[in-house]
Structures are given as structure tokens and as C-alpha cells.
Amino acid sequence: MSAPASIDADLLVHSAQVCTVPPSAAVDPEPSAIRPAGPQRGSQLGDLGIIADGAVAIRDGRIVALGTAGDLRARVSAAAEINAAGKVVTPGLVDPHTHLPWVGDRADEFEMRVAGASYMEIMAAGGGIMSTVRAVRDASTDELVEANLPRLDRLMAHGTTTLEMKTGYGLTTADELKQLEAIHRLDQTHPMDVAATFLGAHAVPAEYQGRTDAYVDLVVEEMLPAAAQWSQRKQRPLFCDVFCEAGVFDVDQSRRILVQARELGFQLKIHADEFEGLGGTALACELGAVSADHLVTTPEEDIAALGRCQTVAVSLPGTPFGLGHTGRAYTPARSIMAAGGALALATDLNPGTCWCESMQFVIALATRYLHLTPAQALAAATLNAACAIGRGDSAGTLAAGRPADLLILNIPDYRHLGYRFGTNLVETVIKAGQVVVGPG
Ligand SMILES: [Zn+2]
Numbered sequence: 001m002s003a004p005a006s007i008d009a010d011l012l013v014h015s016a017q018v019c020t021v022p023p024s025a026a027v028d029p030e031p032s033a034i035r036p037a038g039p040q041r042g043s044q045l046g047d048l049g050i051i052a053d054g055a056v057a058i059r060d061g062r063i064v065a066l067g068t069a070g071d072l073r074a075r076v077s078a079a080a081e082i083n084a085a086g087k088v089v090t091p092g093l094v095d096p097h098t099h100l101p102w103v104g105d106r107a108d109e110f111e112m113r114v115a116g117a118s119y120m121e122i123m124a125a126g127g128g129i130m131s132t133v134r135a136v137r138d139a140s141t142d143e144l145v146e147a148n149l150p151r152l153d154r155l156m157a158h159g160t161t162t163l164e165m166k167t168g169y170g171l172t173t174a175d176e177l178k179q180l181e182a183i184h185r186l187d188q189t190h191p192m193d194v195a196a197t198f199l200g201a202h203a204v205p206a207e208y209q210g211r212t213d214a215y216v217d218l219v220v221e222e223m224l225p226a227a228a229q230w231s232q233r234k235q236r237p238l239f240c241d242v243f244c245e246a247g248v249f250d251v252d253q254s255r256r257i258l259v260q261a262r263e264l265g266f267q268l269k270i271h272a273d274e275f276e277g278l279g280g281t282a283l284a285c286e287l288g289a290v291s292a293d294h295l296v297t298t299p300e301e302d303i304a305a306l307g308r309c310q311t312v313a314v315s316l317p318g319t320p321f322g323l324g325h326t327g328r329a330y331t332p333a334r335s336i337m338a339a340g341g342a343l344a345l346a347t348d349l350n351p352g353t354c355w356c357e358s359m360q361f362v363i364a365l366a367t368r369y370l371h372l373t374p375a376q377a378l379a380a381a382t383l384n385a386a387c388a389i390g391r392g393d394s395a396g397t398l399a400a401g402r403p404a405d406l407l408i409l410n411i412p413d414y415r416h417l418g419y420r421f422g423t424n425l426v427e428t429v430i431k432a433g434q435v436v437v438g439p440g
Pocket of ligand 1: 097098099271348
């Protein structure tokens, strides 16, 4: 009888509670095979695929074996080992909706808002989104990159290993392209993996006030073709997103932008139903958008549509929290799950309404205000979040053959995620097989 084949590895993490968060095709005839990538839909959400006393072997940046600690410690010959006894290993967290990169801050506006100032008073004092637009227009690409690298460091220290970034603070063709360039350079400079989104239709800029259709003309006729050319030149696929909301872009204007974007090769996203349920979610399903984001005031029929289409519903509970909203301010997550929809979580990280750099805090909010269990929130912040940026085949799941993006959390059980908040539970971050954040 021959000895079991040995596996060479650069690193073996062992003796932890390992949460693999498997894709939803749960019947897997061959455990070592890469499963088809798909979100956990409806009541499937929360399958963590736990290996109680588990281990992960890593070589050349990828996972080469997963199993029990006893099995892998016998079979794996590793150059380095981490004993994670009494701790939890999860996939790196995925943040599928941020408004990085920007410069400046809006602390003045926050102070006014908590003191009771109205939206109009804040605008009159020079606050609101246009103050960030002015700051970004005034910044160079270098300044945008420099200002946002420390934010990526903090996000990664809190467990995010893949995220999405958007334009939308330029609102001219040149300034939108400048933001795209900064996103591209941040991705190349930092270990974080970055998905890029063009959001020229984030707001109607001051110089187009009262002429929204003229601004939509600019987006469709000039900005989108320029962004598509940039995308081809850089070999970098782009999403196109629109802020579909009362007083911003209505459903017809959003459709016009997204249909043109789809023809130019963009994948689609939409900001929908944050304050008013206009029909943006139904539009996302109709156009085959990868995600529809916010979804607070989503009409019943649009929730039902999410159960029948591939569009991932991305909830951003940091935003109503950041605005101090109460009552029915949060995504009706349980209704979306009951309809069979695929639910994901994101920060919405932005300087106006939600400066939150921690997906752990989003998980804590989701357990309380979306009424998700810790297991559901973790799956929504990993696998399903990856699916919301078209990366379900590379991020959000621990499986042999996949990139080794994983966290060691200094907690004895995954249910401490969400339960505990306000401190960072991540002890070690391993990105593409490299320890990028370690204890101390
Ligand atoms: Zn947003």
C-alpha cells in the first residue's frame, strides 16, 4: 500500500473553524472540482460549508487543498504554517458598492445635519455632492491616487480583499476619465482587487441644473463612448451605473443611458429605490443588470421580479444608519429572500452619507435591521457580494483552485461576526496567498 500523495504548499493555515461559503449548486459530485459560480439565492442564503477543525493549503497564490486539519497536516508539506486554533477562517470580504475614489471630506455638512439642518440649508452652505465634485475636479490623478491608498489599507485591515469603485464625482468627460484612471492605478498599486464602474449619471451637475435631459445627452453621446474607448485601451471591463431616483434620473432617462451602455459592451448596475420606488429594480431585471443597489422602497412586484431574474439585490444598510434614518429605512431583505432573490451586502462608502470602511460593521447592521442571521450576512458579504460584481468565479468562496483570499478572525465561532461590533475582529488577511495584514 502506497502512502497518500503529499501536497507541497507555501502556507498551511490549520485548526480553525473554516467557512468555505460554497456556491449554490450544492450537490457536488467531486469535492475537489471548482464548482459553478452562482450566488446563494432565497432560502439557500447562509450555507457556510463549515469545516469544524479545518485547514487551507496555499501554493502560488491559490488554494491547493481544503479539508480537516488532521487530514491536511498529514498530507501537506508546507514551507510555513499558521496554527489558527480557536479562530475562524472565512473568504476575504467583498464590498461590491463603494464611491471611492474621492478627495476631501464633508465633516461640516455632517455636523450641520446632526444639528438639524435641512437638505436645502446644507446645499445653500455649499455642501452636498457638488462639494465633493468640486474637490475631485480640482484634484490631479496623482492626488486622487494618494488620497485613496490609505483608505484601501484600512478596508483591507478590516477584511475587504475585493471591492468595486465608481466614478461619479467628475461629471465632465475629462473628470470622469480622470477618476477611471485613478481607479485603474489604485488597482495596479494596491493588493486589493478592484472592479471599476462608470457612474457619469451620479447626479445632475450644477451647470446642468434644470436641464437633466441635456446632461443625459452628454452622458450618452460623449461620456459613454469615451469611457468605452478607455476600457478597450486599458483592457479593463467596466460596469455602467445610474442613480435612478426622484429628482435625479427617472426610469426613462436611466433606461436610455443603460441601453446605450449595454450596446457599448458595459455590464450594468443601478442605484434604485433608495428614497422612492420608481421602477429602477424592474428596469435592472429587464436589462439583465448584474446588480440593483439600495432597494429600500422597492415595490412588491419588483421584489417578486428579483426572484425571477439574475440581478443581485445589493443592500447598503450603512447608508440609512449614516443618515440616522429610522422606521422602514432598510432593505426588506427577508421579502427579497422569500421571493427567491440573491441578496448581497456592501458599504456604499462615500463622504456624504456613509463613510464606513468596514464590511464587519455592515454585517452587524444587517443582522439587526435586515434581520439576517450571521451566516446569511456572511454569505451576503462574500460569495453573493462577489456575484454582484461578476466575480463569483474568483472571489467570495474558499475552494481548491481559487485565489487564496482569506481572513483569520480572532473569534471562536463565526456567529461572533455581527454579534460583536465596533472593534476589528480580523487578525490576519491573506491576499493572493500573501499575508498582507498580520497580528500586531
Ligand atoms: Zn452608491
